[in-house]
Amino acid sequence: MWFTKSSKDVLKELNVSSETGLSTEEVKNRLDKYGPNKLKGKPKKSLLQLFLAQLQDMLIYVLIGAAVINIVAHGKDGIADALIILAVVLINAIVGVVQESKAEKALEALQQMTTPKSLVRRNGEVIEVNSEELVPGDILIIDAGRFIPADVRLIESANLQIEESALTGESVPSEKDANFITADAKIPIGDKENMAFMSTMATYGRGEGVVVETGMNTEIGKIAQILDEDNNTLTPLQIKLEELGKILGYGAMVICGIIFVIGLIQGRGVVDMFMTAISLAVAAIPEGLVAIVAIVLSLGVKTMSKKNAIVRKLPAVETLGAVNIVCSDKTGTLTQNKMTVLKTYTLDNLRDISSQNGQKANADETELIRSFVLCSDASVENGQDIGDPTEVALIVLGNKFDLEKNALNAKYKRVSENPFDSDRKLMSTLNEEGGKYRVHTKGAIDNILTRANKILVNGEILPLTEEEKNKILKVAEEMSDDALRVLGVAFKDVDSQISPEEMEKDLVVVGIVGMIDPPRTEVKDSIVEAKKAGITPIMITGDHKNTAVAIAKELGIATDISQSLTGAEIDEIPDDKFAKEVNKYRVFARVSPEHKVKIVKAFKEQGNIVSMTGDGVNDAPSLKFADIGVAMGITGTDVSKGASDMILTDDNFTTIIHAIEEGRNIFNNIKKTIIFLLSCNLGEVLCVFIATLFGWAIPLVATQLLWVNLITDTLPAISLGMDPGDKEVMARKPRNPKESFFSEGAGMRSIVGGVLIGILTLVAFYLGIIHSGNISISLVKENNSATREILTYGRTMAFIVLTFSQLFYSLSMRNSKKTIFEVGFFGNKFLIGSIVIGIVLQIGLTSIPSIAQMFKVTAIDSSHWGMVIGLSLVPFVVNEIIKVISRRRND
Structure with missing residues (x-):
């Protein structure tokens, strides 16, 4: 114990x-x-457990039941179909295990990064x-x-x-x-x-x-x-997709039920219709949507981590694409976070020390530097800076004048302190000095002057007059106008140890220093890019207004001082009025953590999606209140990181803009994947439904439907989710978070694509029958041995067209506005690989007699391949033409 x-x-x-x-x-x-x-x-699931989990689905149970029923009903003739069904179930489960383990590994890597x-x-x-x-x-x-x-x-x-x-x-x-x-x-x-x-x-x-x-x-x-506790929760996007999947699933089940009933009324075989209906349901229900979105999100998050943005919560990826206000701290995020003291000031003695080393300081300057060093927690050891950059700059200042921190700490031992507080904007230490004690206080000079009643002048402690206060404040303002950060220091001698509350009373002001943290060179370009993307950058800082505005003007955030407010000025404005006027301002200076919350709240009340950066303990409320809380990875406290949605490993504003760009592209990839899957599924349902309605033979048997589902719902869909980012995504305004997946014509495109795929599959079926048997399609029946070969040929044509048209159509889905010629055919190598694999497998399936027999297909004449390819390209070509026409209309 x-x-x-x-x-x-x-x-x-x-x-x-x-x-x-x-x-x-x-x-x-x-x-x-x-x-x-x-x-x-929690113990990780074994591969066997993951595999069995993939089989725990009602549709899978129905499929396995259908395979058994097929064997019972058709005997030896049904074994081939049953084996294919079970093989498809097995392959789907294996793909699911691979997908889940990949997503899990990506998330584990991210958790490791946030240790x-x-x-x-x-x-x-x-x-x-x-x-x-x-x-x-x-x-x-x-x-x-x-x-x-x-x-x-x-x-x-x-x-x-x-x-x-x-x-x-x-x-x-x-x-x-x-x-x-x-x-x-x-x-x-x-x-x-x-x-x-x-x-x-x-x-x-x-x-x-x-x-x-x-x-x-x-x-x-x-x-x-x-x-x-099970922490595997779905993101809002996944929940929305799960709901969409259920609606589409119920709709597909109803249609499949109707097809089954119509088939029975028409006198078709019960088992065959049951198999067709179940297979169509499996093909039509986008059960993989949520899983694919999880993979796309996790892979996107992994990509972002390589660009110095670690996303702690997956919903942040969805929200990033909608951000239109980025509230950023100045120090370290917009600037280099390498503070350097350029000027010192004691009464009537302003000194530029930017290029001076080994210089001797007078008595007042020595006391100023000594107090700053003793009242700092940072250290510089073996060339490594440890601690707050502002304090590091003060330690370096001491080294310049041979007032080294470790030596001072050994000589004047710290016995107590009053740590820095963002409300007081002060820090104080109590150090032992020859049997007595001295308080050293550093912080905002205006706060120090309200607590001081004496001043050090040429080594003497004299009463502090209003004139001297004004002199100090005037120099501080001039430094601020030069974009310098101003820090004041004071001391007082006491006979015995005192409480932290007593330390900051009746102080002796010594002077101020002016330090600069230069803007990051790349930030200016990022701000231009942000503005083009409809994003408004906002600077929020604890620095003086003049300093903040000077940096903001240099970076292009603000144009003049009228676009700035201080914390004190915010306090004077009623909340409702502040919320109405907040969009006018670009710089908020001398703010407290409470002000940050108020600023974020005001922006959100105007309908904005707000990102907020922070690094301190007291920043946690504003980080949580913002739509996207961004913590600093270098200077941020564990508290701020814990409250954030995203961590910047380089504390750089540019990284936020890159993360927003990545977030937009990830959402677009998810959207195009959804539209692609829905178009394909609609085509499959429509094809079988129309054929059943007209009393034709079913153009696709159960095993063929399952095969198409396997080929198109896995690799091409995932490849679309991994599509390289659109370079012009930041030229558009932020996405409205309330907009539907089917906005901007996406719904109409999915319907047009689905209808074309379904109708062209039927056309291929019709042409296959006409060209192989010169017989009316209505005379071709499934139980008619005389037309069996003709039916097999027509189904083969339909089978190939359905598969190829979906594969080719995926190319057109890469961009909703640009044609494939503008995007580039080989921009997404994964997608090209998926299409090639799909085509090779499909050709092999129809060309190898033993496999073709299992799938009830046959090799087609070489003269018909041109017809098949031509039909398969139609949905792709039509979609490309629609893009050109709609763009010209909008122009």
Whole structure:
């Protein structure tokens, strides 16, 4: 029971030093001993379980039953049909297993990418590692916004608060104290003040601790029931498709029922009609829609991850294509996140230090830089920057003037602090100085001036006058106008330790620094692209208005300062008025997390689909409230990542635009896949229905229908879902999220395509009968031995045309507006491969006598291949002509 022991005893028991941490070799040994730091998930389904799951479908049961009935009714003659039916069922199940395992692997890879990182001290250095690599004895660095990755005995804490609702149910964060020890071994988890537990979250302050338990040995690991939850939920798009599939399925079943009844009335064989109706139902019902969409989504997400955008929730992919407002933080997203101090200012002493190294600072400048360095948590070790870029810039500033952080920390030990808070916009530390103490406070200069009553001038502490305040504010404004970020610093001496609340009163202001974070070079082009795509970029920042507007103007986000608002100005505007006027503004400066929520809400009330970026603990509400919450992968806290829909691994605005483009293309691919499948299924149903209605012989037997379904509903459909992106997709306005799949003429195209496929299949059937037997189609009957060969020939023609027309038609589905000549025949190599495979299999099936006999087809005359190809190309050609005509009409 680690909480009953002192931190010294715990460190001794775990054989680790808090100053150096574990060595790399020791970490490896302990990882072998204790295993990875992760909870055991639900056991993965075996291939056999996945295979059996594919068979758990009512239509599959009916098909298997139909195969048995066929054998019973037809004896030896029915065995071939039964074997084909069972083979189709088997192949469909195998394809389903492959599809599901591929989607599962893609999602597993994405989950691996979103594994939380942890800061640990190893080999005497602070490094970032995957949380799964933690071992007992690791020295963990804890700061606000990070999830606790293991059970930890705290060895140091500074105003540390941890939200433990995952374990205790208490929504109020628990205050932690590393010095707390109790002899009571039965105290509840919420009272263990010297412990931090896995899956909880640091919300305030900072601390250090030693990992004592990992993986299933943690408190959360003991709650085994949470692992039984099934988190495989469908996205809204998949739910919508499932509903569409059910409607189409019921419709197909009704039509198949009608065909069956009409067939019986006409005196056709019961078993044959039953087989035809069932096979047609299997072919007509788009049962693979949801599965194909899952594959397209997961593959699209995998592609996006390679472009630095990790999608945490699949619905985000659907929403991305509809985004028309992108609210972005300035620092690191629109800028390079490499802050550099260019200017320092103490009273009446403005200095440009951009190109100065080894220069001597006067007394006031030395105090200014010293306070900044001591009041920073960042570090620069072995050329690696660790911490907030603004603080890193201050550490680099100290190095320039020989005020190195580690040396200052050793000389002036930090004993307490008041961590940075986005509402106060300040951070303070309390450092010991020769038996006394000094407070160092850094942050927004206007906030510091409201808390200061003295000023440092030439080494002397004097009363702060209004004139001096105005001088400082004027210089700060000039720096802001030059797009510099302004940070102020102050101090005060005290005789004894004081509470964090007392630190920021009666301060002695020292001065300010101006630093710049240059705009990313590629962002300007991305903003131009976004505007062309109907997307409005919005800058939201905590910086001063002038600084923000200067960067916004340079990037093309805003044209003048009238398009900007500060947080204080937002507070003065009533909510209803702000919502009506929000579209006028492009820059929001000096905002708090509460303002961000208000801004997002206002944009959404105007009917916009809003994306919002964030990196801090307090950004979580706005990230959740936005349609797409985007967390920073580099500077973002675990809290912001947990609340987000997408994580940027490079913290770059351009990546957001690329993700939106990818989202649009993924949705378009899903849409074209749906329209293609519905057109093909409609053609199959229409062909059999019309033939039955006119009293003709059925143009396609059950096994042929199942074969067509297998050839066209798998590879070509999935290949369409993997179609390369349309280069002009960002030249169009965002998609209306409420629009139907059948908008923009897609519904009419699916009907036209389906009708053409169905009618041309019947035409091929008719021509095959006429050309092979010179007999009226109405005289050709299934139970007539004299016309059996003629019927087989006609069915072969229909069979080939139905298959080929669907394969060729898939080429036309690649783009709803451009012809295949504009898109390029070989732009989608997967689709070309699918078509070639389909054609080769179809030719082999009709040309190899033993297989042809099983499928009740025969080889056709070479003179008829031209007729078959010609008929098969008609739906493709008509669809291409419709594109040209509709485009000319719109022009």
